[in-house]
Amino acid sequence: KNQVEQSPQSLIILEGKNCTLQCNYTVSPFSNLRWYKQDTGRGPVSLTIMTFSENTKSNGRYTATLDADTKQSSLHITASQLSDSASYICVVPSFSGGYNKLIFGAGTRLAVHP
Amino acid sequence: SAVISQKPSRDICQRGTSLTIQCQVDSQVTMMFWYRQQPGQSLTLIATANQGSEATYESGFVIDKFPISRPNLTFSTLTVSNMSPEDSSIYLCSAGQGTTEAFFGQGTRLTVV
Numbered sequence: 001k002n003q004v005e006q007s008p009q010s011l012i013i014l015e016g017k018n019c020t021l022q023c024n025y026t027v028s029p030f031s032n033l034r035w036y037k038q039d040t041g042r043g044p045v046s047l048t049i050m051t052f053s054e055n056t057k058s059n060g061r062y063t064a065t066l067d068a069d070t071k072q073s074s075l076h077i078t079a080s081q082l083s084d085s086a087s088y089i090c091v092v093p094s095f096s097g098g099y100n101k102l103i104f105g106a107g108t109r110l111a112v113h114p
Numbered sequence: 115s116a117v118i119s120q121k122p123s124r125d126i127c128q129r130g131t132s133l134t135i136q137c138q139v140d141s142q143v144t145m146m147f148w149y150r151q152q153p154g155q156s157l158t159l160i161a162t163a164n165q166g167s168e169a170t171y172e173s174g175f176v177i178d179k180f181p182i183s184r185p186n187l188t189f190s191t192l193t194v195s196n197m198s199p200e201d202s203s204i205y206l207c208s209a210g211q212g213t214t215e216a217f218f219g220q221g222t223r224l225t226v227v
Contacts, residue, residue, distance in 0.1 A: 034216075043118075043206050043218030044157075089156060091216075102147075102216060104156040 002027040002094045006105035014113055017080055021108045023073040023090030031100070034091040035064050035075050038107070044089055047075070080112045116141050120207050120219030127197055127226050134193045135222045137207030142187035147208040148180070151221070157206060163190040197226045 004025045013019050025033065032051045036044035048057045048064040050073065057064050061084075063076045077084055087107040093100035117140040127133050137146065146163040161182055162170040169182035184190045194201050202225050210216035 036218075041221070041223065043120075043208075043220045045218070046215055049215060100210075101159065102157075106156045109154075 002092075002103050004090050004092050004103050004105040006088075006090050006108050008108060009106070010109040010111070012111045012113060013080055015080060015082055018076065018078050019080060019110065021075045021077075021088050021090075021110070023075070023105055025071050025073070025090070025092045025103070027092040027094050027103055029095065030068060030071075031093055031095070033064075033066055033073050035062070035073075036089045036091060038087045038089060040086070047088075077110075082112050082114060085110060085112045115215070116143060116209050116217045118207055118209055118217050118219040120222055122222055123220060124223040125225070127224065129198050129226055131197055132193055132195045133197065133224060134191050135205055135207070137190045137192070137209075137219055139188045139209045139217075143209040144187070145210050146184060146190045147210070147216075148182060148190070148192045149206040149208060151204040151206060153203075160192070160205075163192075194224065197224075199226045202226045 007022045032049050034049045035047040037047050038044040047062050048059050050057050050066045052068050061078045066073045087109050089107040090105040092103050094103050119138045121136050148160040149157040150160055151157050159172050160175045163182050163184040165184045179195055181193045204221045204223050206221045207219040208216050
């Protein structure tokens, strides 16, 4: 069964600290993995898209890693800011019925405190 | 990239009534999707809005409850029919081209009283 699992479910850190969020997937065949940030009351916004051949990809203070062999990804946030407080969702497309259907993780709810 | 405008952003509705949510994309897109997000949960796909044909619904969602229109490649509507408090949720429109990036509207927060 195609699944995406994220950990931890929630996380509290102090402003300025770093943190790492985890994502494990069982989706096959694999095409890409995406990390989204969802602020409360808003739609998800893309942070990174990683394909099979990419191991690391950065977007400002966000760095995503991908290990396609172990089917694991991580999202590292450096020097956290209060505005980083949000849910971070790992998403992997699953090809089904002639098109890619997105498989969503449950998300990690991050709270950055001053 | 694509910019998606979704409205209304929020609404409070009486049970038994219906609400139509509109989704406008600033460019033509092949695929449009409708999702539901319960509080504290991740997104659940309701259906794929197909241009010129009937929407494709996921298990647990039916056309009578969630009729969808897709008159062209930039616009779609989702109607939540005969609402009950259990329909209180965030409804999100999404557009994407398959293997490429998916973009999301800002969501419609629906409360049924």
